[in-house]
Amino acid sequence: MKFIAVIRQVPDNEAKLRIEGGQVNYEGATLILDQMDEWGVEEVIRLKEQHGGEAVIVALGPERFEEAIRTALAMGADRGVHLVTDTPLDPITQAQALADTIRDEAPTLVFTGGQQSDWDSQALGAAIAEALGWPVVTWTTSLELEGEGASAKAKHDLDEGAEVVRVNLPAVFTTQQGLNEPRYPTLPGIMKAKKKEIRKVPIAFEGKVEVLEQTIQERQRLGKVIDGTKDPVAAANELVRLLHEEAKVI
Amino acid sequence: MILVVLEHDGTRLRKGALEALTRARQLNAIAGSVAGVLIGENLAAVAEEAKRYVNALYLAEVGPYTAEKWAAAAYAAQQKAGAQVVVATGGRQGRSWTPRLAFKMGAALLEDTLETSTDGSKVIATRYSFLNRVTEKQAAALPVVFTAKPNTTPLAEPLGSEGSVETLSVELPAQQVEVLERVVEQKKGVSLAEATVVVTGGRGLGSPEAFGKVEELADLLGGAVGATRAVVDAGWRPYGEQVGQTGKVVQPGAYIALAVSGAVQHQAGMNKSKYIVAVNKDAEAPIFKIADYGVVGDVHQVLPALIEAAKKLKD
Ligand SMILES: Cc1cc2nc3c(=O)[nH]c(=O)nc-3n(C[C@H](O)[C@H](O)[C@H](O)COP(=O)(O)OP(=O)(O)OC[C@H]3O[C@@H](n4cnc5c(N)ncnc54)[C@H](O)[C@@H]3O)c2cc1C
Ligand SMILES: Nc1ncnc2c1ncn2[C@@H]1O[C@H](COP(=O)(O)O)[C@@H](O)[C@H]1O
Numbered sequence: 001m002k003f004i005a006v007i008r009q010v011p012d013n014e015a016k017l018r019i020e021g022g023q024v025n026y027e028g029a030t031l032i033l034d035q036m037d038e039w040g041v042e043e044v045i046r047l048k049e050q051h052g053g054e055a056v057i058v059a060l061g062p063e064r065f066e067e068a069i070r071t072a073l074a075m076g077a078d079r080g081v082h083l084v085t086d087t088p089l090d091p092i093t094q095a096q097a098l099a100d101t102i103r104d105e106a107p108t109l110v111f112t113g114g115q116q117s118d119w120d121s122q123a124l125g126a127a128i129a130e131a132l133g134w135p136v137v138t139w140t141t142s143l144e145l146e147g148e149g150a151s152a153k154a155k156h157d158l159d160e161g162a163e164v165v166r167v168n169l170p171a172v173f174t175t176q177q178g179l180n181e182p183r184y185p186t187l188p189g190i191m192k193a194k195k196k197e198i199r200k201v202p203i204a205f206e207g208k209v210e211v212l213e214q215t216i217q218e219r220q221r222l223g224k225v226i227d228g229t230k231d232p233v234a235a236a237n238e239l240v241r242l243l244h245e246e247a248k249v250i
Numbered sequence: 251m252i253l254v255v256l257e258h259d260g261t262r263l264r265k266g267a268l269e270a271l272t273r274a275r276q277l278n279a280i281a282g283s284v285a286g287v288l289i290g291e292n293l294a295a296v297a298e299e300a301k302r303y304v305n306a307l308y309l310a311e312v313g314p315y316t317a318e319k320w321a322a323a324a325y326a327a328q329q330k331a332g333a334q335v336v337v338a339t340g341g342r343q344g345r346s347w348t349p350r351l352a353f354k355m356g357a358a359l360l361e362d363t364l365e366t367s368t369d370g371s372k373v374i375a376t377r378y379s380f381l382n383r384v385t386e387k388q389a390a391a392l393p394v395v396f397t398a399k400p401n402t403t404p405l406a407e408p409l410g411s412e413g414s415v416e417t418l419s420v421e422l423p424a425q426q427v428e429v430l431e432r433v434v435e436q437k438k439g440v441s442l443a444e445a446t447v448v449v450t451g452g453r454g455l456g457s458p459e460a461f462g463k464v465e466e467l468a469d470l471l472g473g474a475v476g477a478t479r480a481v482v483d484a485g486w487r488p489y490g491e492q493v494g495q496t497g498k499v500v501q502p503g504a505y506i507a508l509a510v511s512g513a514v515q516h517q518a519g520m521n522k523s524k525y526i527v528a529v530n531k532d533a534e535a536p537i538f539k540i541a542d543y544g545v546v547g548d549v550h551q552v553l554p555a556l557i558e559a560a561k562k563l564k565d
Pocket of ligand 2: 118207
């Protein structure tokens, strides 16, 4: 069996974002494997450990994405395929570009992150599924293969509540918190990852979405902080007074 | 024509559908008439209401929800209407099937938009990105599919006349997904998404029992209880109460964070609240950087005092 995780490299959320010339500036930012994609990487490694076969990492992005692929390989995935382009592409176009590679790999299933932490997009998994004519299960919190990989039983979140489904494979799954606890790359894992194969495929696609401007519109916060360490009751009274009289929200 | 996929609960249009209709009408430089499609089962009752809002109404009786069926039905309606723009409601469900529709149409997809406008040939949208921290403006040439983020848009009023009604025949894809069990969250009181006050407890409360006081304060203020992931992972509170990147996104008038550190993933679900209030014993906690009002102190002392003060206010 073959299990694919589609991953992306994104700026570290903990770091400060800088805007320059109306765009988020990636220079000098710490770039990491998207945390919601980590759940997908962990899941394909676990599936391979349980059922045998291969855990393959697929990524679409500029040359620097190789670092994120190496992280996934260091966690334990077997090899990578990197579709290389410097043009940032919207998720629908990405799905178009990824479809041939994934179809040729003929996997049992594909995982990708539930939401991208840079573009806040939830579209990639569903768009890949459509490109391949496969079903999709979004916000997956648990997964079990059935009948030698003919189908899978999965639990996933809805807007209000959750659902257990049986889905024919191959299918695309997107990740959600609760799916697993991603392992950390070990030192031997990192050494081994350096020698693992990453196949590079240059691609040329035009995007459908143009980003005109990015801004950080932080609301000016009042920052009125009261010391409640000595007299908590007085502090609480003052807070309630401010919320009632000044902010008028209670 | 512009097509709106009208969300409904089986008897009524949902609020999100009325917001999506407003968005469609705002694009009258692309097309002056608006078509709607109802997807699901037993649509006759909702159709009575829906036809008052559109020039043409399509009914797609396809049974219970799957992303594949919804995309196929919306695509059939889009083809029939010759629509260059399709509008749907955001949220997990809307954002699960609209990518499939965009792909079928060869259209651009604009997700969870706050505002949309047009110059006649492009749709221009604003939306949040980078875990809700960045506001970005995007543009895409027609055809375009977009989702409208819930609670961003005034509700549409009915038109003066009733639209035509037509039943669609939809070529359904082979069924690939079988629903074995559905657990719908039953929540008492105000829903998190709609609440004007949210009182969220974090790991610093120390125990599930301490949430009794969080509930008491939320009740007094007519609000809803929220939770951090740390608290949900510990099993203290249900997942349905989680606020953040992998939970719910809320935007109340007042967001009161009690013993919450304010991690970016948590902020992604609440940073657009009108007023942010924090109680934390650590003056350096990140939550204070985005707070309007705060108290540095022990939550076990401050929270009971807040409850007393709120009670006095009520009397
Ligand atoms: C991919 C991903 C997605 C995530 N999604 C979410 C999400 O959707 N929602 C979410 O919440 N988190 C999410 N997280 C987790 C997030 O990073 C934090 O770990 C989490 O929000 C911390 O919860 P907390 O503030 O309750 O706990 P902590 O960070 O442990 O903070 C507890 C706070 O309580 C204070 N405190 C302790 N005792 C007291 C006392 N007696 N009185 C007053 N204050 C006290 C401490 O000073 C501290 O600031 C996600 C993480 C990842 C990697
Ligand atoms: N937030 C985003 N959502 C979708 N696509 C994006 C986003 N940011 C950048 N892109 C892609 O980036 C291209 C232009 O980006 P830029 O070169 O940064 O102006 C567009 O054609 C999009 O395909």
